[in-house]
Amino acid sequence: MLDGITGNLERYIDLLSARQKLVASNIANADTPGYKTQDIDFQFEFMSLAKGQQPQVIQSQGLPEKPDGSNVNLDREARLLSENQMRFNLASVLVKSQLKTVHEAITGGSGS
């Protein structure tokens, strides 16, 4: 029953943490020669990813290449880092409030 309530949000949170890890590795590899920025196609994965599966990693297109062959843009990664974090916070608040609704249904609104 709870799966129906939090299922989509859970998938969203899973995808956000996978993406956050990619952002972390992009930042860690900012000075690695020849490293290509990695990302996931968020919309596509959210619509099609089955439970328990890993999202497909793609290389970001259209980023200018530096002389050492890497195309990591720290500004882009910093933006994604905080964007992911805020999305994650939002999703966790939503999950929490939905679970609270269920809790209230169980206690008949009398519990805290």
Next chain:
Amino acid sequence: MSLFSSLQVSSSGMSAQRTRAELLVQNLANSETTRTPEGGPYRRQDVVFSTDQQASPFSAMFQNEVGTGVSVSDVVTDTRDPERRYMPGHPDADADGYVAFPRINPAEDMVDLLSSTRSYEANVAAISSVKDMISRSIDIMR
């Protein structure tokens, strides 16, 4: 656990940048060193980074985990010829009175050091962001 392995990725970035900073500081400190165990003047050293799959034995079960850490794959030594300065009174001077000094440009090292510090900070920012996400997930259970 995707989020906890993000911490591992960022910390690999931090330690790689720290190694780089240590070598750069060593270069600056030895910019006038004319004697080394290998003989001859000190030579500038720099690191080469490469991507590194974070595969701890436990996470080997989840082989298709995304994201890679970074590691120092190589330390390269500058092969440029030493700088020759005319100092006939110096004990290391050759027959013509020239002393071989390390070819180190302090500006080059300082700029690299700044870049290394900034990259280190970026990794720290990533860690605190992931930490916040983890504590938010723990909050759901409260």
